[in-house]
Amino acid sequence: MQTVPQMERLLSDATKSIMCCPHCKEIVPCPVVKSEGNKQFIKHKDIQFRERKRACSACLQVFKTTECDYKSLEELILKRDEVQKLLQENNKLKRKIHAAQEHLSILQNRLSE
Numbered sequence: 001m002q003t004v005p006q007m008e009r010l011l012s013d014a015t016k017s018i019m020c021c022p023h024c025k026e027i028v029p030c031p032v033v034k035s036e037g038n039k040q041f042i043k044h045k046d047i048q049f050r051e052r053k054r055a056c057s058a059c060l061q062v063f064k065t066t067e068c069d070y071k072s073l074e075e076l077i078l079k080r081d082e083v084q085k086l087l088q089e090n091n092k093l094k095r096k097i098h099a100a101q102e103h104l105s106i107l108q109n110r111l112s113e
Contacts, residue, residue: 021056022063030054033062047072 019030034053049068056063 017054019054019065021059021061023061024056024059026056026058028056028058030056030063 017030017032018027020027021030031054032052033055035050047068049066049072052065052067053062054065055061
């Protein structure tokens, strides 16, 4: 945990990046408080990224960011869209199955009368 003087020094740093804080949602300078330097993390054979911890200059909350190439980000956006479409299709199919089960139940009740 950073002390108040350390936080003040970090927040006055001229190299801080302006971004949206995930905690307070303010768009403010959020300087790096810890970086892995040039170390790149490889979590998948095709994906490399760098992690950084930043501090919001508005609420002082610390949060983690990642830096990746733009192509990876575009792919992530496309995949999220595809997953959303699949979830919507899944929900439609569930509704159709539920309706079919209701109709089947009605038919079974009529046959047993």
